[in-house]
Amino acid sequence: MLHFEGETWTQGAFLREVQRLSGCFSRLGVTAGSRVVLMLENSPELLFSAFASHQLGSIAVPINPRCSVAEMDYVINDVEPSLIVSEGPMALGRIANLTRDGFRSDRGDLPSEQDRRFTGGPAAGDAAFLFYTSGTTSHPKGVLLSHRNILACLESLRQAWHWQENDRLLLVLPLFHVHGLIVAAHGSVWNGSEIVLHRKFDVEETLRDLQQYGCTLFMGVPTMYQRLLEAGATAGSGLRHQPFAAEQPHASLDSIRLFVSGSAPLPASTHGTFKRMFGHAILERYGMTETLMVLSNPYDGPRKAGSVGVPLPGVEVCLVDDSRQQVEKGDIGEIWVRGKAVFHQYWKNPNATRASFDQGWFKTGDVAYQDEEGHFFIVGRKSVDIIKCYGFKISAREIEDVLLELPSVAEVAVVGVPHTDKGEEIVAFVMPQQRVRDRTETCVEMGAAQLESVLREDVIGFLHTRLAHYKHPSRYFLVDALPRNTMGKVSKIDLKKRKEVVR
Ligand code: MLC
Ligand code: AMP
Numbered sequence: 001m002l003h004f005e006g007e008t009w010t011q012g013a014f015l016r017e018v019q020r021l022s023g024c025f026s027r028l029g030v031t032a033g034s035r036v037v038l039m040l041e042n043s044p045e046l047l048f049s050a051f052a053s054h055q056l057g058s059i060a061v062p063i064n065p066r067c068s069v070a071e072m073d074y075v076i077n078d079v080e081p082s083l084i085v086s087e088g089p090m091a092l093g094r095i096a097n098l099t100r101d102g103f104r105s106d107r108g109d110l111p112s113e114q115d116r117r118f119t120g121g122p123a124a125g126d127a128a129f130l131f132y133t134s135g136t137t138s139h140p141k142g143v144l145l146s147h148r149n150i151l152a153c154l155e156s157l158r159q160a161w162h163w164q165e166n167d168r169l170l171l172v173l174p175l176f177h178v179h180g181l182i183v184a185a186h187g188s189v190w191n192g193s194e195i196v197l198h199r200k201f202d203v204e205e206t207l208r209d210l211q212q213y214g215c216t217l218f219m220g221v222p223t224m225y226q227r228l229l230e231a232g233a234t235a236g237s238g239l240r241h242q243p244f245a246a247e248q249p250h251a252s253l254d255s256i257r258l259f260v261s262g263s264a265p266l267p268a269s270t271h272g273t274f275k276r277m278f279g280h281a282i283l284e285r286y287g288m289t290e291t292l293m294v295l296s297n298p299y300d301g302p303r304k305a306g307s308v309g310v311p312l313p314g315v316e317v318c319l320v321d322d323s324r325q326q327v328e329k330g331d332i333g334e335i336w337v338r339g340k341a342v343f344h345q346y347w348k349n350p351n352a353t354r355a356s357f358d359q360g361w362f363k364t365g366d367v368a369y370q371d372e373e374g375h376f377f378i379v380g381r382k383s384v385d386i387i388k389c390y391g392f393k394i395s396a397r398e399i400e401d402v403l404l405e406l407p408s409v410a411e412v413a414v415v416g417v418p419h420t421d422k423g424e425e426i427v428a429f430v431m432p433q434q435r436v437r438d439r440t441e442t443c444v445e446m447g448a449a450q451l452e453s454v455l456r457e458d459v460i461g462f463l464h465t466r467l468a469h470y471k472h473p474s475r476y477f478l479v480d481a482l483p484r485n486t487m488g489k490v491s492k493i494d495l496k497k498r499k500e501v502v503r
Contacts, residue, residue, distance in 0.1 A: 001194040003213065004044050011192070017044070021052035028083050032057030035081040035130065039065045039072070042175050042199050047185055049085050054128055054147070058082075061130045061142075062176040067468045075132055078142060078347065123147070130347055131178055133289040134395035136365075136383045142347030143289045150182055152340035153292035154190040156312045157183065160296050161258060161283070167193035169217040170210055172201040172224070178289050179263050179391070184219045193217075203231040214255040221391030222266045223421055225259075225274055225282060232277045253278050258299070262287060263391035264423045265378060268305035284308055286378065289393075291315075291362055292341040295376050307375040308368075315339040317376070319368060324358065332369045332379060336361035384492040387416030387424050394426065394471050396492075402466045408433055408455040413482050413490045414473065417501055428473035429495055430455075431482060442480045443500050451476045477501070 002009040009017065030036055036053045038060055040046040046062070053060040061079050063072065065087060076084070084097050128147045132140040157163060169188050173180030188195045196213045198205060201224055210218060259274070259282045266284045275281050285296035286308035294317060297309035311317045318326050319333030327333035342362050345353045356363055365386070368378045385396040396414040403412045411431040416424035429443075432455055452459050463472050483494040495501065 002044055002047070002197060003195070004197045005199070007044075009044060014048070017048040018051040018055060021048050022055040025049075025052050025056055025058070025083060030056050030058050030083050033059065033127070034083075035059045035061050035079040037076065037079065037081045037084040037086075038062045038176070039067075039084060039086040040175075041065050041087065042171075042180075042197060044197065045085070046175050047197075050129075050181065050185075051189070057126055059127045059130050059144070061132075062181055063132065064174070064176050064468055068464065068466050070466045071468060074139060075142075079130060129182075131176075131289050134386070134393045134398060135352075136385045136395065136397065137352075138395065138397045138401045140395070140398075141349055141352055143343050144345050144347050145178075145182075145289075145292070145343050149292060149341050149343055150186060151190075152314060153182065154187050156314045156341065157187055157293060157296075158191055159313050161260070161299050163187060163191045163193065163217075165192040167191065167216045167257075168196065168213060169193060169219070170196045170198070170206065170213065170215040171219070172198040172206055173219060173221070174200070177263075177392075178287070178292060179219065179221070183262075183287070183293060201227075203227050207231065210253055210256060216255055216257045217260070218256060218258075219260045219262070221263045222261055222270060222423055223264075223390050225261055225266065225270050226421055229270065229273055229277060253280065256280060258283060260285060262293075264388045266306075271303075271305035285312075286366075286376070288337075288364055288366075290343045290356070291337045291339075291364065294335070294337050294364075297375075304375055307371070307377050309376065310374055315341065318361070319370065319376075320361075320363075327369075329370050329372060329374075332367055334382060335364040335366045335368050335376075335378075337364060338362070384415065384496075387414075387426055389416065389419075389422045389424050389426055390470055391423070392470050396426075399426065399428065399467065399471055399473065402463065403428060403430065403459075405466075406455065406457050406459065406462060408457045411482055411490075413492060413495055415492050415496050415501075417475075417496060417503075422474075425475065426471070426473040427475045427477065427495075427501060429477045429479050429482060431479050435480065443498060444478045445500060446476055446478055448476065451478065454478060475501075 002014055025036065036058050038046055038049050050060045061081065063075050086097060125146050125148050127144050128150055129145045130142045132142055134140045169184060171184045173184055175181045175185060185195065196209055196215060259280050261282045262285045266282060271282055281303045283297045283303050285293055287293040293312055294315050295308045295310060296312050297303040297307065316338040318336050320336050321327050321333050338361050365382045366378055367380050367382055368376045370376055387394040387396055399414045400412050403409055409430055410433045413429045415427050417427045419425035448460050483491045485491045
């Protein structure tokens with residue numbers, strides 16, 4: 001059962017929509033192995049399209065519908081789709097473009113051979129999805145996930161989280177990343193449970209529907225939990241119920257059996273306050289687009305605040321030092337992962353694929369230690385160039401390369417700085433081509449408007465043409481020089497620690 005903005009689809013109605021669409025896709029030229037770009041806001045149509053693509057054995061490529069034109073061009077050139085499903089019409093040469101209106105009005109009959117189900121369609125090893133994810137390089141890479149990868153992850157989560165047919169999930173995560181689309185949406189379909197889908201996360205609608213629909217499951221990124229706490233603590237926030245007493249669990253969320261957090265570190269304080277305020281110990285888990293879900297706190301047994309738990313069923317994890325040796329308990333090492341859910345290749349990028357595996361292990365780039373009981377604690381990432389903001393992975397290099405295209409910019413360094421709501425916020429240090437005469441300090445924070453007047457360029461307008469909004473720096477510093485180490489490389493660690501930056 002799927003609920004969305006007052007409409008409901010039973011399992012049968014859901015399947016009929018999927019089948020109708022797979023017929024429609026097929027007539028538009030989609031075949032096994034061809035790519036179908038899904039550029040839609042959260043909606044039932046996005047889910048129907050993904051499953052229609054699965055039925056045809058094609059590769060679904062979900063992308064952020066609010067991405068910039070440049071980002072969209074990059075993905076479209078990379079995947080060469082045969083179909084783009086979007087909100088509105090696009091002039092894209094020979095690529096078929098199915099708009100939402102076309103989508104709703106297509107009532108064509110189905111070819112009978114396409115009457116296949118999720119598991120009975122393409123062979124389990126065939127590619128199901130291509131997700132674009134940022135790395136340490138400027139452009140995001142396409143992660144090719146097979147049906148086998150996805151089913152391995154979903155089966156592991158079914159066991160670990162006791163996912164059942166009578167569960168009802170409130171789904172507010174964006175459906176263009178694995179957290180929303182694979183873990184939450186496909187997880188629900190795999191278990192035959194219900195979805196209450198929201199277009200996007202809104203605190204009050206979330207609190208309302210958790211109660212109104214009697215939801216049993218909720219999955220979110222730490223920002224969402226932080227905002228739920230703020231709403232809970234604020235009197236007169238428009239909620240139906242009294243403001244929650246900090247020391248008393250809020251009874252109206254009783255139908256929920258599991259709150260899950262992932263995609264970014266959940267601060268131990270958020271875990272503690274949430275437990276006091278709502279009476280639930282959030283279960284934190286760790287994963288990655290390339291590996292799907294890896295570590296999880298236990299469903300039964302204590303959930304340790306600040307820990308991402310232990311390996312999920314069917315997943316092998318080890319911690320490795322710089323000389324590729326496994327570290328002792330308590331010591332820090334890079335997380336390496338092996339298992340059926342781990343992807344096999346980046347799209348058209350054999351060099352990146354080769355570089356990210358070692359003897360069959362995928363090297364995550366995340367750094368952690370294990371306590372005496374075997375629970376993992378993430379301490380950071382190997383690369384300072386990866387930023388996690390709102391649970392989105394962002395490449396500092398990508399933003400730097402865009403800013404460097406401005407003629408007024410000589411050098412630039414982008415870093416992630418801790419932030420209560422976002423997890424990390426994006427901070428840019430900009431060194432202009434021309435020294436600014438009336439300035440004596442070497443590192444001055446300025447708003448975007450002031451930066452534009454100093455640089456005499458439409459910085460923000462330019463960023464909009466190139467990057468989705470969540471990748472735009474939220475703070476700018478004008479500098480005369482960037483700190484460099486003995487090798488001449490910009491020392492981002494020093495920038496992150498600058499007294500002007502730390503709030
Ligand atoms: C958004 N913004 C816009 C805009 N839409 N600005 C102009 N025009 C528009 N149309 C702005 C927002 O105001 C905000 O700016 C910024 O863009 C970020 O947008 P947003 O993400 O929509 O922000 P917000 O609405 O505040 O929502 C926060 C959020 C959301 C946490 C609800 O970001 C979210 O759903 N995040 C989930 C990410 C996720 O699913 N990650 C999983 C990756 S998979 P400003 O200036 O206020 O910053 C993964 C693997 C794993 O990591 O382990 O799961
Ligand atoms: P993505 O590439 O968007 O799939 O993001 C994956 C990355 O998110 C991981 O490599 C981690 O850096 C981060 N991540 C996911 N879950 C957690 C978590 N629970 N705690 C800390 N970091 C996390």
